[in-house]
Amino acid sequence: MLALPRLVFRAVTFTRWLHLVMATVLATVCALVHPGLAGLGTRQAAWLLVTPVPLLVALAMVPAVRLSEGVQARLLLFPGAHDGGTPASRSASWGDRWRTALWLVLRYELGVLTAFLSVWVPPLTWALLRSADRGRVLDPAPWWPAGEGRWYALLAPLPPVLLLVFVVAAGAALAAAARALLGPSAAERLAALEERTERLLEHNRLARELHDSVGHALTVAVVQAGAARAAGSAEFTEQALAAIEETGRHALEDLERVLGILREDAPPTAARPTLADAERLLTAARGSGAQVTSDVSGPLDSVPGPVSREGYRIVQEALTNVVRHAGPVPVSVRIAVGDRAVELEIHNALSGAGGTVSGSGGGLRGIRERATLLGGQAEAGAHEDGWRVRAVLPLG
Incomplete structure (x- = not known):
C-alpha cells in the first residue's frame, strides 16, 4: 500500500498510459465509420477488438512502421532511459514484419481495454460517492448488489486503484513485449x-x-x-x-x-x-x-x-x-x-x-x-x- 503513491507519481506510469490509449485512435475511426459513436453498443464495442486486426497486420508489412513504433516505444515506454529502451530500425526481413504485426495487435488490444477502463472508472467512482451520499443506489448497473447505498462509499476508491494496477501491469507487459518484438533479432545483435x-x-x-x-x-x-x-x-x-x-x-x-x-x-x-x-x-x-x-x-x-x-x-x-x-x-x-x-x-x-x-x-x-x-x-x-x-x- 505504501508503494501506491510512488506508482501514481512516477512519470513512466503516465507515459505508458498515454502510449496505451494512443492505440485507440484506430478504434475511434472504425467506430465513426460504423455504426457511429451514438449507436455504439456492447456488441459493436466488442467487434472493435477484432475488426481493425487485418488493417494492423497490413500496416506492419510497411518497413517504416517498425521504425515509427520503435521511436514511440523508446520515448514513452522507457522515458529517460539511455540504454534500456528499444533501438529504432526499419523492418529488414519478413520476420521483423510479423513481429511488428504481433506488436501492433498486442498494443491495440491492451490500449482498447485501457481506454475502456479509463472512460468508465471516473463515472463509476462518482456514482458510488453519490449513492453513499443519497442513501440509495443511483444509476444502478445489473452487476451491482441490491440494498442500501451508504456502504458504497467504501467501494468508491476500488475502481481507481484497480485502474492504476491495470495500467502499471499493462505498461510493464507492453515494455517487455517491446524489447522482444521491436528489439533486434539474433542476427541483428550478431x-x-x-x-x-x-x-x-x-x-x-x-x-x-x-x-x-x-x-x-x-x-x-x-x-x-x-x-x-x-x-x-x-x-x-x-x-x-x-x-x-x-x-x-x-x-x-x-x-x-x-x-x-x-x-x-x-x-x-x-x-x-x-x-x-x-x-x-x-x-x-x-x-x-x-x-x-x-x-x-x-x-x-x-x-x-x-x-x-x-x-x-x-x-x-x-x-x-x-x-x-x-x-x-x-x-x-x-x-x-x-x-x-x-x-x-x-x-x-x-x-x-x-x-x-x-x-x-x-x-x-x-x-x-x-x-x-x-x-x-x-x-x-x-x-x-x-x-x-x-x-x-x-x-x-
Missing part, C-alpha cells in the same frame, strides 16, 4: 556485435599507428638533439637537424592520415608507408648514432599492401626501441621476401650498461598483434649476446 568489434579493432590499429609513428619521431628527435649537443660540431648539428626535420615531416603525414580516417569528411590523405620505404628508417637510425647494416632480399614491390605496411611498422618499432633503450650500438636489419612469407629480423648488440628492451612493453605487444592479425608470428628476446626482434608474415 551483426551489431561484429560491427562493434570491427570498430574496436580499427581504434586499436589507429592507436598502434600513432604510437609507432609519433613515438619513433619523438625518439629520433630527442636522441639526435642530445647527440648534436654532445658532439659540439656544426656539421653534425646540421645533419641532426636535417634528420629531425625529415622524421618530423613523415610523422606529421602519418598523423594527418590517421586524423583523416577519424574525420569522415576529410579529403584523401597520403598513402601509408611500406617496406619499400624502409630505407628512411635505416637512415634515421644511423643519424641517431646506431651502426645500422641492412640485408634486403627479394622483390619488396611484390609484397601485398597490408603485409608491406604492417612490416614497415614492425621494423620502425624495433628500431625505435633500439635507439631508445640500447643507444648507439651495432644493429643489423634483415628483410627477406620469400615465396610464401616475409621474414623480418632486427638484431642489436647491448649497450655497455646492458640495456635491453622489455618483452612486455606496449611496442612489442603491438608488433605481436600486427603479426597475429596477418596470420603470422613475432617474437622478441635475448639472442646471441644481444636483442632480437623476428617476425614472419605470410604472403597468402
Whole structure:
C-alpha cells in the first residue's frame, strides 16, 4: 500500500498510459465509420477488438512502421532511459514484419481495454460517492448488489486503484513485449556485435599507428638533439637537424592520415608507408648514432599492401626501441621476401650498461598483434649476446 503513491507519481506510469490509449485512435475511426459513436453498443464495442486486426497486420508489412513504433516505444515506454529502451530500425526481413504485426495487435488490444477502463472508472467512482451520499443506489448497473447505498462509499476508491494496477501491469507487459518484438533479432545483435568489434579493432590499429609513428619521431628527435649537443660540431648539428626535420615531416603525414580516417569528411590523405620505404628508417637510425647494416632480399614491390605496411611498422618499432633503450650500438636489419612469407629480423648488440628492451612493453605487444592479425608470428628476446626482434608474415 505504501508503494501506491510512488506508482501514481512516477512519470513512466503516465507515459505508458498515454502510449496505451494512443492505440485507440484506430478504434475511434472504425467506430465513426460504423455504426457511429451514438449507436455504439456492447456488441459493436466488442467487434472493435477484432475488426481493425487485418488493417494492423497490413500496416506492419510497411518497413517504416517498425521504425515509427520503435521511436514511440523508446520515448514513452522507457522515458529517460539511455540504454534500456528499444533501438529504432526499419523492418529488414519478413520476420521483423510479423513481429511488428504481433506488436501492433498486442498494443491495440491492451490500449482498447485501457481506454475502456479509463472512460468508465471516473463515472463509476462518482456514482458510488453519490449513492453513499443519497442513501440509495443511483444509476444502478445489473452487476451491482441490491440494498442500501451508504456502504458504497467504501467501494468508491476500488475502481481507481484497480485502474492504476491495470495500467502499471499493462505498461510493464507492453515494455517487455517491446524489447522482444521491436528489439533486434539474433542476427541483428550478431551483426551489431561484429560491427562493434570491427570498430574496436580499427581504434586499436589507429592507436598502434600513432604510437609507432609519433613515438619513433619523438625518439629520433630527442636522441639526435642530445647527440648534436654532445658532439659540439656544426656539421653534425646540421645533419641532426636535417634528420629531425625529415622524421618530423613523415610523422606529421602519418598523423594527418590517421586524423583523416577519424574525420569522415576529410579529403584523401597520403598513402601509408611500406617496406619499400624502409630505407628512411635505416637512415634515421644511423643519424641517431646506431651502426645500422641492412640485408634486403627479394622483390619488396611484390609484397601485398597490408603485409608491406604492417612490416614497415614492425621494423620502425624495433628500431625505435633500439635507439631508445640500447643507444648507439651495432644493429643489423634483415628483410627477406620469400615465396610464401616475409621474414623480418632486427638484431642489436647491448649497450655497455646492458640495456635491453622489455618483452612486455606496449611496442612489442603491438608488433605481436600486427603479426597475429596477418596470420603470422613475432617474437622478441635475448639472442646471441644481444636483442632480437623476428617476425614472419605470410604472403597468402
